[in-house]
Amino acid sequence: MELGSVVGIFFDRQAGGNRENPFLTSFFNSVDNIGENGQDKIDLVQFLQSVDMSQYWNYPGSLTTPPCTEGVLWSVMKNVQPISDAQLKRFSKYLADDKDFADGKGNNRVVQNWNDRMVCYSGASGLLSAGAAVLAVAAAFSF
Secondary structure (H helix, E strand, O other): OEEEEEEEEOOOOOOOOOOHHHHHHHHHHHOOOOOOOOOOOHHHHHHHHOOOOOOOEEEEOOOOOOOOOOEEEEEEEOOOOOOOOOHHHHHHHHHOOOOOOOOOOOOOOOOOOOOOOOOOOOOOOOOHHHHHHHHHHHEEEEE
């Protein structure tokens, strides 16, 4: 039984030219203003429209947060997005540098066994529409 879908997107300082990422800037602004009137909005649709979704890896897996439920279809985009040193440091503050989160390891789970999973690569355009990606990412954020 398929639980849902997750879209994975790589962020990289070197491949992205160590540039500020506008989406991450809006994300951090929104986090800073949680609970305040007039809080900033995160424009997820605009961000996803900027990501080339014509090439991706696809495999059956599980959620990465407890209870790590199986039955999730992962689609990991080949297109790498920029992130600056400052943004990476700020993002790491919430995960890898937080001793209360996964004992400061930055991840909620250890590497899992391969279990004969098949990873497929798709270079064909249009197989994962931006609309489907928005729904998948929205579902991922709801956990």
